[in-house]
Amino acid sequence: MKTLNFTGLNSELTLNVVNALAQLLADFQIHYTNLRNLHWNVRGHGFFIMHEKYEELYDDAAAKIDEIAERILQLDGTPESRFSAYLKVAKVQELDVPETGCNAVEYVLDTLKTLIAQEREVLRLAADAGDEVTVALMSDYLKEQEKTVWMLVAFNSPKCAK
Template sequence: MKTLDYLGLDPKSTEKTVDGLQKLLASLQVYYTNLRGYHWNVKGVEFFGAHEKYEEYYDDTAEKVDEVAERILMLSGVPAHNFSEYLKVSVIKETGVVSNSKEIVKEILDSLKVLIALEREVLETASEGNDEGTVALMSDYISEQEKTVWMLTAYLS
């Protein structure tokens, strides 16, 4: 028996949710890699605080990557696990070296905008399939990221 047999979810609607989660997983992986680069390359008077904050962001993103991959598995999917696949699917693109903290924050905000939109799409699809587990996960991510957006826009003001 499969997990879906016990969860009582429709395989066809779950397949759509898994597709959305795969796109989110790929985008989170590229975002994570970009955050690592920001952490390594930030320079200037804000170095200490920014360096620490970007580490916090990539640690949080690594946790989300794991949770999304596990959710895909729970829904009888197989999470992609190589960067060549992520780069084909991700809505977020790789960035080059960025050292200025304000430019980095703008890049992070642009990425969060994309992630929140993806998460809302997954939430809607999961909701249509009565997949409360995925809905709750996406809802939590959105709430957390909206607060981060607020804080980062305040930083840029």
């Protein structure tokens, strides 16, 4: 029995959404691991602030990973669960230990730029499929992430602009 039989969504149209969500899932998994790296290896000025912020960000990423995987299942897809498979398709790359705190925040900003672009594409595909649930999910992500971008830019700009 398929979930889509009960929700009234078109399986051909939702397949595009599932594929875009699968890409987003892979990128969020790599981003989550990178955020753990930043949390563990943060040093210097701003340590207390950024150590806590990275934890907040990876907790948020973990929640989004679960939501994305569950949404794939709700659309009759199967979420990937192997990290080796994520590494093959992810646009977000594994992060070495950053040299400075400024580089770390720039990494987060660059990754959020990638994720936001992907979420906008998922939103577009979901709207085309009449999938209001995925549209709402992506809209919520965008709202949160745009605020995070604004805050990280404000935090990073004055001391890293030199």
